[in-house]
Amino acid sequence: xxxPTQTRQMAYIAGxxxxxxxxxxxxxxxxxxxxxxQHPATHGTLRIIVRLDGERVIxxxxxxxxxxxxxxxxxxxxTYPQVTTLINRIDWLGSFANxxxxxxxxxxxxxxxxxxxxxxxxxxxxxxxxxxxxVLFLGDMGVQLGAxxxxxxxxxxxxFVLNQIEAVTGGRFHPNFDRIGGLKDDLxxxxxxxxxxxxxxxxxxxxxxxNLVSGNEIFQxxxxxIGVIPADMGLAYGLSGANIRASGVDWxxxxxxxxxxxxxxxxxxxxxxxxxxSFARYWVRLQEVRxxxxxxxxxxxxxxxxxVMAKVPRIIKVPAGEAYVETENxxxxxxxxxxxxxxxxxxxxxxxSASFNxxxxxxxxxxxxxxxxVISILASLYFILGDIDR
Amino acid sequence: MASLADALGDALVSSEVQPGVDVWVRVDAGAWVxxxxxxxxxxxxAYFNFLSAIDWQPSPFGRDMDAxxxxxxxxxxxxxxxxxxxxxxxxxxxxxxxxxxxxxxxLGVHVKCDLEGDPPEADTWTVVYPGADWHEREAWEMFGINxxxxxxxxxxxxxxxxxxxxxxxxxxxxxxxxxxWPGIVDVELMPGQDDAEDxxxxxxx
Numbered sequence: 001x002x003x004p005t006q007t008r009q010m011a012y013i014a015g016x017x018x019x020x021x022x023x024x025x026x027x028x029x030x031x032x033x034x035x036x037x038q039h040p041a042t043h044g045t046l047r048i049i050v051r052l053d054g055e056r057v058i059x060x061x062x063x064x065x066x067x068x069x070x071x072x073x074x075x076x077x078x079t080y081p082q083v084t085t086l087i088n089r090i091d092w093l094g095s096f097a098n099x100x101x102x103x104x105x106x107x108x109x110x111x112x113x114x115x116x117x118x119x120x121x122x123x124x125x126x127x128x129x130x131x132x133x134x135v136l137f138l139g140d141m142g143v144q145l146g147a148x149x150x151x152x153x154x155x156x157x158x159x160f161v162l163n164q165i166e167a168v169t170g171g172r173f174h175p176n177f178d179r180i181g182g183l184k185d186d187l188x189x190x191x192x193x194x195x196x197x198x199x200x201x202x203x204x205x206x207x208x209x210x211n212l213v214s215g216n217e218i219f220q221x222x223x224x225x226i227g228v229i230p231a232d233m234g235l236a237y238g239l240s241g242a243n244i245r246a247s248g249v250d251w252x253x254x255x256x257x258x259x260x261x262x263x264x265x266x267x268x269x270x271x272x273x274x275x276x277x278s279f280a281r282y283w284v285r286l287q288e289v290r291x292x293x294x295x296x297x298x299x300x301x302x303x304x305x306x307x308v309m310a311k312v313p314r315i316i317k318v319p320a321g322e323a324y325v326e327t328e329n330x331x332x333x334x335x336x337x338x339x340x341x342x343x344x345x346x347x348x349x350x351x352x353s354a355s356f357n358x359x360x361x362x363x364x365x366x367x368x369x370x371x372x373x374v375i376s377i378l379a380s381l382y383f384i385l386g387d388i389d390r
Numbered sequence: 391m392a393s394l395a396d397a398l399g400d401a402l403v404s405s406e407v408q409p410g411v412d413v414w415v416r417v418d419a420g421a422w423v424x425x426x427x428x429x430x431x432x433x434x435x436a437y438f439n440f441l442s443a444i445d446w447q448p449s450p451f452g453r454d455m456d457a458x459x460x461x462x463x464x465x466x467x468x469x470x471x472x473x474x475x476x477x478x479x480x481x482x483x484x485x486x487x488x489x490x491x492x493x494x495x496x497l498g499v500h501v502k503c504d505l506e507g508d509p510p511e512a513d514t515w516t517v518v519y520p521g522a523d524w525h526e527r528e529a530w531e532m533f534g535i536n537x538x539x540x541x542x543x544x545x546x547x548x549x550x551x552x553x554x555x556x557x558x559x560x561x562x563x564x565x566x567x568x569x570x571w572p573g574i575v576d577v578e579l580m581p582g583q584d585d586a587e588d589x590x591x592x593x594x595x
């Protein structure tokens with residue numbers, strides 16, 4: 001009476017053996033792939049250690065610090081006007097926007113308000129740096145996915161925006177133009193008309209991108225439903241800017257924050273996208289460039305006359321207190337928590353930069369994706385290394 | 391603010407509201423994680439903004455952090471200054487500082503917490519806000535704050551063999567030790583200039 005048992009046992013063993021054979025045949029070897037520190041997708045020097053199982057990512061660990069410059073420590077030994085020189089270099093593609101929240105925080109502590117003309121010009125330059133920054137992203141997104149042409153268009157048209165910023169501030173990348181209580185200088189002659197022409201070029205650049213890239217089948221295949229970030233995950237990781245709006249969260253500090261800039265007096269729209277994938281992040285940024293063009297045009301029409309500098313003491317001592325001001329920068333929310341002890345220098349400055357939070361989701365979002373998608377996700381998250389490492 | 395105070399209950403130590411500007415609360419160290427859970431669950435603060443720390447012990451090297459030899463009074467190092475805290479006060483040298491935000495109601499809250507011990511210790515927020523992971527690693531390497539229960543408390547920016555905690559106030563700025571910084575001169579008045587010409591709102595604070 002042992003036969004059925006034996007038969008069953010043999011069948012079991014055969015099953016085991018065949019399973020094992022299948023396992024052997026499909027076994028994939030673990031591999032560690034090092035992306036960066038020098039890689040076009042890293043906007044600086046970010047290194048990502050990716051562990052692979054076949055083509056699939058098991059875990060991804062970003063390694064930062066290649067560009068850490070210790071700005072939080074250095075701000076403690078710089079006077080308030082000197083700090084803007086440092087923080088210009090955090091997000092080097094949209095430098096002017098870095099200065100604004102810090103200056104606003106210092107102004108709040110000193111209870112100074114910039115004159116209306118200064119606020120309007122500030123907002124114009126703020127949005128121009130957004131255009132200069134995001135235009136490069138639009139071109140760069142294409143080049144990450146193998147389309148070389150868009151990036152040349154982006155560099156070509158960004159130069160016109162940089163020229164306008166340079167005409168006002170004297171610096172293409174590091175304007176250092178914002179002052180506590182206003183601006184260093186007024187607009188040069190003829191700037192308003194020239195800027196109108198430049199905005200026309202940027203609008204046609206956006207149309208070009210839409211024709212060249214957005215509808216492209218390869219681009220869609222590489223970005224649609226790739227790297228989906230649900231809204232609750234994005235919020236818990238502190239994503240901001242277009243990254244969180246592409247996940248359907250209707251939240252923009254330019255509309256909802258209400259500090260110091262004149263966005264509330266302009267007519268514009270916050271764009272969101274429900275999908276949360278790489279394509280959504282690209283698409284939201286494209287719309288935001290168009291909105292920014294519209295905003296600058298309205299500002300050019302509406303700049304009030306008057307002084308560009310409030311009355312401030314020559315030696316700037318900021319009264320003791322704490323203030324936190326955040327604005328919607330090109331890369332996302334940027335904020336400065338300034339602790340003052342009534343001295344010439346800040347006691348402590350916590351720099352809350354957008355890319356640091358935006359990249360902290362990378363280990364989560366890269367888990368389980370295929371290797372080529374790593375690049376498209378990194379490109380669509382859009383970070384600047386100076387903004388991560390500070 | 392009243393609902394916030396109700397939700398936090400006994401954990402709330404002190405709070406400050408600047409109407410239309412900002413809200414600060416200081417909570418008990420033991421209730422650090424419960425505070426995060428309450429804020430996320432009951433108050434709609436789904437958005438994790440940042441987490442950092444403040445060292446309230448002023449630097450023994452003085453404001454400019456120049457080498458002692460370059461200062462005029464290169465005598466005894468000054469006695470440790472008394473601790474002065476900012477908004478919502480404090481009791482300990484190290485304070486955690488975090489901010490969470492309600493993206494629907496557009497309200498943000500700064501949460502502070504005094505830390506005891508050497509090294510100072512706190513519970514990790516990563517169980518509530520996964521985004522706190524890197525921020526706690528940064529606070530750990532920059533301030534030496536130990537986060538209990540953190541999954542991977544490794545160096546973030548600095549090389550793994552680095553010693554010391556650079557953002558502590560008693561950590562010297564080594565570049566200034568080597569060469570005093572000339573830039574500090576820029577804020578002194580030029581000869582012949584008079585601060586009084588800036589008018590009645592001149593600097594006397």
